[in-house]
Amino acid sequence: QVQLVESGGGLVQAGGSLRLSCVASGSTFISNAMGWFRQAPGKERDFVAAIVAIAWSGGTMYYADSVKGRFTISRDNAKNTVYLQMNSLKPEDTAVYYCAAGARTRVAVPGSYDYWGQGTQVTVSS
Numbered sequence: 160q161v162q163l164v165e166s167g168g169g170l171v172q173a174g175g176s177l178r179l180s181c182v183a184s185g186s187t188f189i190s191n192a193m194g195w196f197r198q199a200p201g202k203e204r205d206f207v208a209a210i211v212a213i214a215w216s217g218g219t220m221y222y223a224d225s226v227k228g229r230f231t232i233s234r235d236n237a238k239n240t241v242y243l244q245m246n247s248l249k250p251e252d253t254a255v256y257y258c259a260a261g262a263r264t265r266v267a268v269p270g271s272y273d274y275w276g277q278g279t280q281v282t283v284s285s
Contacts, residue, residue, distance in 0.1 A: 160184075160185070161183065161184060161185035161260060161261070161273070161274040162183070162184045162185070162274075163181055163182070163183050163184075163258045163259070163260055163274055163275065163276035163277075164181065164182050164276060164277075165179060165180065165181045165256065165257070165258045165276040165277065165278065165279040166179070166180050166181075166182075166279060167179040167180050167279060168256060168279030168280045168281045169280075169281070169282070170282045170283075170284065171248055171281075171282070171283055171284070172283070172284050173248060173249055173250055173283055173284065173285050174247060174248065175248050175283070176244070176245060176246045176247075176248065177245045177248065177281060178242055178243065178244045178245070179195070179242065179243040179245070179256055179258075179279060179281075180240055180241075180242055181193070181195075181240065181241045181242075181243075181258030181276055182238070182239060182240050183239045183240070183241070183258075183260055183274075184239065191212055191260060191261050191262055191263055192209050192210065192211045192212060192260075192261075192262040192263070192266045192271075193209065193210055193232075193234060193241040193258070193259070193260050193262075194206070194207075194208065194209035194210075194258070194259045194260075194262060194266055194267075194272060195207040195208045195209070195232060195241075195243045195256060195257070195258060195259070196256070196257045196259060196269055197252075197254035197255065197256045197257065197281075198254055198255050198257065198278075199253060199254040199255075202254075204257065204269050205223065205254075206223050206267040206268070206269070207222070207223055207226055207230065207243070207256070208220065208221065208222045208223065208226065208230055208231075208232040208243060209221045209232065209262070209266035209267065210232045210233065210234050210241065211266060218234065220232050220233075221266055221267060223267075225251075226245075226252075229245065229246050229247045229248075230243060230244065230245050230246070231243070231244040231246075232244075241258065243256070245281070248281075248283045249283060250283045250284065250285045251283075252281060252283050253281060253282050253283050254281060255278040255279065255280050255281075256278065256279050256280075256281050257275055257276055257278045258275070258276040259272035259274065259275050259276070260272060260273065260274045260275075261273030261274050
């Protein structure tokens with residue numbers, strides 16, 4: 160059974176930074192893509208970033224246009240952990256952030272992932 164545990168959310172002022180972490184159990188971490196999504200109240204769950212397995216294409220990273228240049232996704236295979244470094248945060252980044260694992264294709268689509276974490280709240284004040 161794969162489990163994902165996120166941490167690192169919190170309250171930050173606009174322009175500030177946060178780093179989210181997601182620790183994964185199980186072998187799916189190394190062989191599949193890992194992703195971050197977010198969901199604001201009353202809205203759909205949106206793609207934020209994904210990083211594919213190194214065996215696919217050297218660990219290529221993908222980002223939503225809204226976070227390019229501000230967010231960075233990375234993975235540490237030795238620690239079974241994926242990170243989301245978020246800089247220059249804006250109030251519109253406020254949402255519950257979810258870690259996801261197990262995608263083999265279409266990494267920006269929530270339905271491509273087999274496993275989800277419980278979510279961590281990120282609140283950016285203006």
